[in-house]
Amino acid sequence: MRRRLAAELAAARARTRSLTHGVFAGDDPDFTHQHSPLMSPFHWDLAHIANMEDYWLVRRGAPDTDLVTGVREDIDHLYDAFTNPRAGRPALPLLDPAEARVYGDRVREKALEHLEAGSFDERRTLADGFVFSMIVQHEQQHVETMLATHQLRAGAPVLHADPPPPSVVPGLAGTEVFHPGAQFLLGTSTETAALDNEKPAHPVTVADFWLDAAPVTNGEYARFVDAGGYRDRSFWSEAGWDHITGEGWTAPMTWEQVSQEDGTRRWHRTSFGVREAIDEVADQPVLHVCFHEAAAYAAWAGKRLPTEVEWEFAARHDHATGTTRRYPWGDEDPTPERANLDQRHLQPAPVGAYPAGASPLGVHQLIGDVWEWCDSGFEGYPGFEPFPYKEYSEVFFGGDFRMLRGSSFGVGTPNARATFRNWDLPIRRQIFSGFRCARDV
Numbered sequence: 001m002r003r004r005l006a007a008e009l010a011a012a013r014a015r016t017r018s019l020t021h022g023v024f025a026g027d028d029p030d031f032t033h034q035h036s037p038l039m040s041p042f043h044w045d046l047a048h049i050a051n052m053e054d055y056w057l058v059r060r061g062a063p064d065t066d067l068v069t070g071v072r073e074d075i076d077h078l079y080d081a082f083t084n085p086r087a088g089r090p091a092l093p094l095l096d097p098a099e100a101r102v103y104g105d106r107v108r109e110k111a112l113e114h115l116e117a118g119s120f121d122e123r124r125t126l127a128d129g130f131v132f133s134m135i136v137q138h139e140q141q142h143v144e145t146m147l148a149t150h151q152l153r154a155g156a157p158v159l160h161a162d163p164p165p166p167s168v169v170p171g172l173a174g175t176e177v178f179h180p181g182a183q184f185l186l187g188t189s190t191e192t193a194a195l196d197n198e199k200p201a202h203p204v205t206v207a208d209f210w211l212d213a214a215p216v217t218n219g220e221y222a223r224f225v226d227a228g229g230y231r232d233r234s235f236w237s238e239a240g241w242d243h244i245t246g247e248g249w250t251a252p253m254t255w256e257q258v259s260q261e262d263g264t265r266r267w268h269r270t271s272f273g274v275r276e277a278i279d280e281v282a283d284q285p286v287l288h289v290c291f292h293e294a295a296a297y298a299a300w301a302g303k304r305l306p307t308e309v310e311w312e313f314a315a316r317h318d319h320a321t322g323t324t325r326r327y328p329w330g331d332e333d334p335t336p337e338r339a340n341l342d343q344r345h346l347q348p349a350p351v352g353a354y355p356a357g358a359s360p361l362g363v364h365q366l367i368g369d370v371w372e373w374c375d376s377g378f379e380g381y382p383g384f385e386p387f388p389y390k391e392y393s394e395v396f397f398g399g400d401f402r403m404l405r406g407s408s409f410g411v412g413t414p415n416a417r418a419t420f421r422n423w424d425l426p427i428r429r430q431i432f433s434g435f436r437c438a439r440d441v
């Protein structure tokens with residue numbers, strides 16, 4: 001387990017570097033600039049990752065003692081995400097890029113010493129190496145956030161990756177899979193890496209429903225846009241309509257109409273600085289839509305969004321045996337053949353590109369590619385216990401959030417659990433969000 005955790009820490013740090021000082025020289029203004037008020041400057045994320053690791057692994061992860069002195073306790077207040085909303089972070093007296101890099105390296109050195117020397121058995125935070133796994137996941141979550149910052153950054157492309165694999169299942173878009181209702185074990189009590197809001201496992205009863213076999217594609221979404229979907233009030237909730245009309249939204253976040261030589265206009269998107277015709281990525285899941293846009297599309301299509309419970313039921317219930325799987329394909333960890341994760345490709349793969357990752361009933365790409373909006377709010381499961389701190393989940397329960405499931409191409413493998421619960425405001429679309437539709441029987 002120590003070796004696995006050390007490898008996961010190293011993999012997370014390699015991704016962090018690939019988005020920060022790996023692409024920007026120390027004095028590059030892109031490194032310290034705030035690219036959007038929704039995001040932090042890269043050097044804030046870099047030092048925040050280190051500060052969280054300092055707090056949990058250096059100070060609280062030492063063998064045989066509850067608390068040791070951290071590497072930099074004097075800067076905790078600058079990197080506390082709760083007391084420093086994103087918009088105000090650039091004005092703080094932050095570590096400069098070189099200092100942030102050194103801080104991260106020193107913290108990591110001490111954290112690895114503790115990992116090597118520590119015991120995983122006595123304290124609850126350390127049992128099964130939980131707090132080390134939590135810090136791996138925390139860094140991976142910030143990597144995904146930094147990837148979203150890169151998406152919002154203007155200018156020439158600085159990130160590069162291989163294109164995703166092609167579809168090998170033609171005709172998948174728009175098809176539906178019938179899910180016979182059953183009793184099912186939602187959440188987990190056995191995943192050692194699970195965060196508090198995924199626990200405990202508990203039985204729920206799910207009614208029959210239909211679920212799209214794949215996420216809604218750019219091609220399908222373009223038909224909704226071109227049919228006047230953003231101008232027809234009847235498809236939108238009141239909050240959704242107020243938001244899109246207030247913001248002047250007429251298409252997903254990165255889309256624009258580009259005039260062609262023949263006088264026509266075609267939809268294009270910009271993906272990490274590269275402009276592409278939507279026609280050429282028509283079979284990829286639509287990306288960068290908010291909950292309201294997803295719900296409006298579903299209404300236009302005569303469908304609805306799945307609930308969070310339906311989503312996890314589709315991803316984990318094995319109808320043949322009546323048991324709950326870890327992943328749609330079974331209990332083994334994700335591999336590059338099963339899911340588009342780890343920013344291996346800088347975009348979602350076309351639907352039908354991962355037949356090895358499909359569920360037993362034939363639902364594709366539940367893990368990886370795009371986060372999928374679900375029509376559920378954020379609540380604790382029955383028997384929920386905050387752990388290891390209330391601010392991880394509990395303070396968000398009951399707020400104006402909608403759930404996102406399944407992880408995106410920017411999610412790290414250690415975070416890509418079928419039980420993982422993500423949440424955001426229904427107006428947010430700078431995240432790597434898409435959706436699939438469901439339908440009552």
Ligand SMILES: [Fe+2]
Nearest residue numbers: 048052081138
């Ligand atoms: Fe954080």
